[in-house]
Amino acid sequence: MEKILASLITIGDELLIGQTIDTNSAWIAQQLNNIGVWVHRRVAVGDNKKDIVQALDEESRDSHIILITGGLGPTADDITKPVLMDYFGGQLIVHEETLHAVMGFFESRGLPVLQRNVDQARVPDSCTVLFNKRGTAPGMLFHKDGKIYVSMPGVPHEMKGIMEDHVLDIIRDQFQTPALLHQTLLTSGMGESFVAERIKDFEAALPSSIKLAYLPNFGLLKLRLTATGKDKISTAALLSEHFHQLKAMLEDIVVVDEDIAIEQVLGRILKEKNKTVGTAESCTGGNISRMITCVxxxxxxxKGSVVSYANEIKTTLLGVKESTLQTFGAVSEETVKEMVTGGIKALGTDYMVAVSGILGPDGGTPEKPVGTVWMAAGDANEIVTIKHHFRYDRARNTDMASVAAINLLRKFITR
Amino acid sequence: MEKILASLITIGDELLIGQTIDTNSAWIAQQLNNIGVWVHRRVAVGDNKKDIVQALDEESRDSHIILITGGLGPTADDITKPVLMDYFGGQLIVHEETLHAVMGFFESRGLPVLQRNVDQARVPDSCTVLFNKRGTAPGMLFHKDGKIYVSMPGVPHEMKGIMEDHVLDIIRDQFQTPALLHQTLLTSGMGESFVAERIKDFEAALPSSIKLAYLPNFGLLKLRLTATGKDKISTAALLSEHFHQLKAMLEDIVVVDEDIAIEQVLGRILKEKNKTVGTAESCTGGNISRMITCVxxxxxxxKGSVVSYANEIKTTLLGVKESTLQTFGAVSEETVKEMVTGGIKALGTDYMVAVSGILGPDGGTPEKPVGTVWMAAGDANEIVTIKHHFRYDRARNTDMASVAAINLLRKFITR
Structure with a gap:
């Protein structure tokens, strides 16, 4: 069976000058993978006719499916629609359903409808309109030489709506896709090269239809096996066999055998044990709490968190002793232990995780350089602690510390 | 003067199956822009020789500078180095400085040095090594037909180190870059199409060397002017003239006339007034606190935050009255007002912002559907409130609510 290939084209100067981080591509790629379509190229080009046309030409060469996002807003910096009309032919007509929706959108908000909004309902008559339930710019489907082209707005939730409502079904209907399956193992406590060393015979013996990838993940490591094959059942069986071998070889470091985040792993354990948790955070500023509540x-x-960024909050809300702060400092084993004890009292939880450190760029001392982070996890009876030294920038140090803290708590609970 | 064009090539299957979001490209693009280099294409390809070679061929066509990230790790899924050696010629030699650093890296951690780690110090003799201070995979610089090619590891902080230590200087030395300048206005309170309508004459009259872009930003709107020209001074003057016109036309909705985030704007105001702030968060789970402490x-x-995810924490730590919760519910104007008052007491701050809502996917009722969020901002004397209804998924609703809350507080303080 032929491998069905897709290309993603992202249009917009804001992506090329770095003003926007592209999160659409990752989401689209995941969805296509789920239905057995392989994204083999992703291209970003500016709001520029020549570059858009060149990208369309190049991506049509190998790909069966070309998905285009961006450049469909109501303002004058958008040139995608005229370029598509040139490329696929046709002339602009009004799409009544979209026009109706645009009028309704503004009227329900008590806003006047401007000409530029009405213009969003104009589409080339060479396309099939993919109705956008979540916004005013419709999706557009074009066919050419047995390939399909879809243009969608770049606003993530609008793009997602059009993909889910229309595009995935259209692809499934039009193409016979091969099975493309992944299984992912999340591990903790061993570096990439040491894991590779341990499993090198396994890796060398993998059949050509299975690929192994190492994905470092904020101090943890993901290992992903990808299998391709004719039918889903035999491919899944082959993948499963190798995945179990891999898991058995890494049993001592496996966190979970699914592609889920560490905060989801923690959530499952807590649910299963019917226990509650809270956080007492200093340098991470609420990021651990945010991660846990993302689920x-x-x-x-x-139950909640106390972010004690100022030392006085450590004392007033978490009951850390003044003398502890004075003798050992806010970034110390003693302080994070008292933050756990005080946090359990303040929030009334079964477990607590606490973090205090210096994430940079400033605030380091010779004894406690930037990157020094103490963390503690525990319950009313027992507390474990660990000291980390992160070597990255503030944002990455925050992420690394947060993942490490959640992992420390996970290990404590499952000890 | 010729426009200096760059292409970014990102290598790695993990980007194509959506397991990783590409944040490197945005950072690199910003850096290149600062030195007057225009990124005109970004391409992502898999760990696959044919696709990498094709990308190198295509990107060499128009670009002067080709920056490659990814595919240089110590494990066997990395094929970039052999492909580059094929492409640029040469044979593998050991780079002594890198070898020394690799040995030191593992020895200082008390870990054995594996063959695969030592192999990272092998480089094609056709390249100039760009030493990687932050990791074990070196950067590599190749020259071909007057163009430069740089290969860097995909780990963000390692890539950033190599860019800052070497690449930006090399580009500045080799190319005469034109001036490429941006100015950005952050606005609040008016939709994209209404702003566009108000400034349409200005936009139509812009000289061809200045481009205007509209960038929706979690409920706020950024407007960016980009000017290109021969020399920095005359280009800056022309840009400044138009930027001031734009600013004057939008005076009533301008938040700030720089490309900074709303949490940075808030930080500046607080610093200037020498006042303190804290947050009392329910549904946002600490995200507002995290955003503020990112600065x-x-x-x-x-000073800190109380994340009162459970209702009992709203009562115990924030002093919200049981009767308020029972009569009006946790998602109500009365509750967020009491959260502000109680938060100021608990954290001892001058200002407080509080949020309580239902972000989805579950938890909605007919009276309070998913997306309903009450927020309040105030000081000891006065509190303002607003009710929002966000229509997106949980993650986006969280971001929108957090930005709206910070903006509400900003407006309260500067009222």
Whole structure:
């Protein structure tokens, strides 16, 4: 069976000058992968006719499916629609359903409807309109030489709506896709090269239809096996066999055998044990709390947090002793231990994780350089601690510290 | 003067299956822009020789500078180095400085040095090594037909180190770059199409060397002017003239006339007024706190937060009355007002912002559907409130609510 290839074209100067981080591509790639389509190239070009046309030409060469995002807004910096009309032919007509929706959108908000909004309902008659439930710019589907081209707005939730409502079904209908399956193992406590060393015979013996990838993940390591094959059942069986071998070889460092984040792993454990948790954070500023609450349904096990950025809050809300802060400092094993004890009292939880450190760029001393982070996890009876030294910038240090803290708590609970 | 064009090539299957979001490209693009280099294409390809070679061929066609990231790790899924050696010729030699650093890296951690680590110090003799201070995979610089090619590891902080230590200087030395300048206005309170309508004459009259872009930003709107020209001074003057016109036309909705985030704007105001702030968060789960503390130096004005995810924490730590919760519910104007008052008491700050809502996917009711968020901002004397209804998914609703809350507080303080 032929491998079905897709290209993603992202249009917009804001991506090329670095003003926007492209999160659409990752999401689209995941969705296509789920239905057995392989994204083999992603291209970003500016708001520029020549570059857009060149990208369309090049991506049509090998790909069966060309998905285009961006450049469909109501303002004059958008040139995608005229370029597509040139490329695929046709003339602009009004799409009644979209026009109706645009009028409704503005009227329901008590806003006047401007000409530029009405113009969003104009589409080339060479396309099939993919109705956009979440915004005013419609998706557009074009066919040419057996390939399909879809143009969607770049606003993430609008793009996602059009993909889910239309595009995935259209692809499934039009193409016979091969099975393309992944299984992912999340590990903790061993570096990439040491893991590779341990499993090198396994890796060398993998059949050509299975690929192994190492994906460092904020101090943890993901290992991903990807299998391709004719049918889903035999491919899944082959993948499963190798995945189990891999898992058995890494049993001592496996966190979870699914592609889920560490905060989801923690959530499952807490749900299963019917226990609650909270956080007492200093340098991470609420990021651990944010990560835990990103998981839908976390209110079952997450009660809350005290972010004690100022030392006085460590004392007033978390009951850290003045003398502890004076003798050992805010970044110390003693302080994070008292933050756990005080946090459990203040928030009334079964477990607590606490973090205090210096994430940079300033605030380091010779004894406690930038990157020094103390963390503690525990319950009412027992507390474990660990000291980390992160060597990156403030944002990355925050992410690394947060993942490490959640992992410390996970290990404590499952010890 | 010729426009200096760059292409970014990102290598790695993990980007094509959506397991990783590409943040490197945005950072690199910003850096190149600062030195007057225009990124005109970004391409992502898999760990696959044919695709990498094709990308190198295509990007060499128009670009002067080709920057490659990814595919240089110590494990066997990395094929970039052999492909580059094929492409540029040469044979593998050991780079002594890198070898020394690799040995030191593992020895200082008490870890054995594996063959695969030592191999990272092998480089094609056709390249100039760009030493990587932050990791074990060196950067590599190749010259061909007057163009430069740089290969860097994909780990963000390692790539950033190599760019800052070597690449930007090399580009500045080799190319005469034109002036490429941006100025950005952050606005609040008016939709994209209405802003466009108000400034349409200005936009139509812009000289061809200045481009205007509209960038929606979590409920706020950024407007960016980009000017290109021969020399920096005359280009800056022309840009400044138009930027001031734009600013004057939008005076009533301007938040700030720089490309900074709303949390940085808030930080500046607080620093200037020598006041402190804290947050009392329910549904946002600490995200507002995290955003405020992302700004280096925020400890001067940020004291801390209470994340009261469970209702009992709203009562115990924030002093919200049981009767308020029972009569009006946790998602109500009365509750967020009491959260502000109680938060100021608990954290001892001058200002407080509080948020309580239902971000989805579950938890909505007919009276309070998913997306309903109440927020309040105030000081000891006065509190303002607003009710929002966000229509997106949980993650985006969280971001929109957080930006709106920070903006509400900003407006309260500067009222």
């Amino acid at each position: 839908p349904g976390s209110s079952v096990y997450f | 280096p130096g925020s400890s001067v004005y940020f």
